[in-house]
Amino acid sequence: MMDAFSVAVLILLVAVAAGLDPSQCIAPLGMESGSIKDSDIAASSSFDNKNVGPQHGRMRMELNGGAWCPQTPATAELKEWLEIDFHTVHMITGSGTQGRFGNGQGAEFAEAYMLEYWRPxxxxxxxYRNHLGEEVIKGNINTYLESKSLLDPPIIANKVRFLPYSYxxxxVCMRVELYGCRWTDGIVSYSMPQGDKRGANWEFxxxxxxxxxxxxxxxxGLGQLTDGKVAPDDFKVPFYEQSVQGWVGWKNDTRENKPIEITFEFDRVREFTAVHIYCNNQFTKDVQVFSTATVLFSVGGKRYKGEPITFDYIxxxxxxxxxxxxxxxxxxxxxFVKLQVQFAARWMLLSEVTFDSTVVNGNITEEEELPEETNLQKDQIATPGMDSKNIISAVNTPSGLGQYLGIVVGFLAVIIVLILVVVVFIYIQNRRYKSSPRPSQVPGGCDKAALYREPPDPEYAVPLQQPHTSRPPPNVQNFFPKAPPIPPPPERYYAATEICNTGFVPPPPPLSTPPPVRLSRQPRYVTSARTYIGP
Structure with missing residues (x-):
């Protein structure tokens, strides 16, 4: 048959099915099973460490003396404690205690106790205080029955202490157990403005x-935004029923229309995929969901690097x-994650904020803190109309689109740069080609005016004249390797006088030209028949 503790836990879990897993957060955490080692259990003192030391304060165990018994009696002034160290942060939803049965020989038990906890x-x-502000938790009435208590709100800690209390x-002697699950969200604290009052009696x-x-x-610290419980639909209900979780709210009139900023600190560097914010929307009572939410990220907490993610709510x-x-x-x-939510009405009420994240393995360098004037995102307040923001609408685009778009833009930029380089290179080569003189095939020591092309009439020499025309720009294909062109037939030149003495050899005269007269030879003899040239 199910006891009152189990019924209460199930009722709580039905109300917060989205926040807690029923199969995990009501499980015993290891005192009875032994998964919590003796070295992880400590105490302020023990009446006899061998028989009733802290290692014997395990639920339903009868080793040696059968329980932990402090050296001094319990009073209203708390002095003694039994400490359990989980080493990692857990969500603790319940606690249980027993007295010292001692195989029927024990008679000591704690009628009441308090809890204290530690978090990094x-x-x-x-x-610990429950939602009513009470610190004292009801204990045992005998040495053998377990007394279970629901912790509302739950404790989020890695160390817990039991402090026996008596009026x-x-x-007293105690055997204890804790119930809950490992805290996988990774949030160790959040900071924000305290809520406001509505009227004379309503406090959010x-x-x-x-x-x-x-x-x-x-x-x-941690509080209602991370306790796994959501508030009722009507924000007035918690003011009439104290057992119901309430809302945390702020009034726009007292904030000068500035957003509410909540900074979350996590245990390790994490990769985030989503954040879920549970909001009230009783617009007929001046309460609405935020109009805009801005999310910023930081590794070290001093500088929030990168463009913020902005979400506009319809x-x-x-x-x-x-x-x-x-x-x-x-x-x-x-x-570190900084959440900035902007008012859409006079009031904004929140009940729960949860993140979907996974731990990032490896070393990640913290951001360097910039000077105050250049640290744009340090304590940044989101301003409508910001140019540098990553806008997320109600219909979100695929997460990988931005990465592919960046690759395409980068590839196009490289192509454009290459084209510009080629155009500039062609332009420079063209300018150089136009400004440079036409290369000559005649040696530099020759007078070009004295060169003649072979005339069509062998009796005349025509001066070599080249028309003055501008050369066309080089073809783009000349920049790529190609087969060498067939050289044109060489032109024939000769000099009228010996003006080139630097190795230039003029071509021989044509065969029809008579040989020159040799002055050293004998005079000619002329006959009536034919001309004879003597030896």
Missing amino acids: SLSKWIR HKRT YDNAYDGHWDGEKLKH EDRIFESPRNVSIKLHHRVGR
Whole structure:
């Protein structure tokens, strides 16, 4: 038959099926099974460490003395404690205690006790209080029956202490067990402004917050936004039924229309795929879902690097039921996440914020802190109309589109640069070709005016004249290797006088030209028959 504790846990889990897994968060955490080692159990003192030391304070175990018994009796002034170290953060939804049965010889049990817990983001041990603000938890009435208690809100911690309590001085012994599951969300703290009051009696405070409150802002703790419980549809119900989880809310009039900023710190660097925000939308009572949400990421927490993700919510003035607004985060990486939500009406009420994330393995370098004037995202407030923002609408695009678009843009940019380089190179070569003189095949020591082309009439020499025409620009195909052209037939030149003495040999005269007269030879003899040239 199911006891009252199990019924209460099931009722809680039905209400928050989206936040807690029933198959995980009601499981015993290892005191009875032995998965919690003796070295992970400590105590302030023991009456006899060998027989009733802290290692014997396990539920339903009868080793040696059969329980943990402190050295001094329990009173209203808490002095003794039994500590359990999980080493990792757990969500603890219930606790159980027994007295010392001692095989029928024991007579000691704790009528009441308190709990304290420790978490890495906390600088001290925190006394547990339930949603009614009560610290004392009901204990045992005998030495053998277990007394279970539902923890509402649950404890999120990696160390827990049992402190025996009594209104009158008495000897106590305890065997204990804790119930819950491992805290997989990875959130160790969140910081934000404390909620506001509505009217004289309605307070939308985060009453479950266990961190520091400086009068305005909550720092380094956890509370109602991460306890796995959602508030009822009507925000008025918790003010009449104290057992019901309430809303955390802010008033736009006191915020000068600035967004509410919530900073989440995680245990390790994580890759985020989505965030889910449970919001109230009773618009007939001046309460609406936020109009815009901006999400920023940081590894070290000092500088939020990269473009923020911005989500614009479509206003709903038809249905007043609360809703879970989901925002895709597109695998962004960080250990700190800053969430900025902008008012859409006079009031904004939130109940739960959860993240879908996985731990990133490997070393990731923290962002370097920039000077104040260049640190644009440090304590940045989202401004409507920002140019540098990653806008996410209600219909989200595929997560990989941005990556493919970046590759295509980069490839096109490289092609454009190459084309520009080729065009500039061609232009420069063309300018150089036009400005340079035409190369001559005649040696430099020759007077070009003295060169003559072979005339058609052998008795005349025609000066060599070249028409002055501009040369056409080189063809683009000349820049690529090709077969050498067939050389044109060589032109024949000769000089009228010996003006070239630098190796230039003029071509021989044509065969029809008579040989020159030799002055050293004998004179000619002329006859009537034919001309004879003597030897």
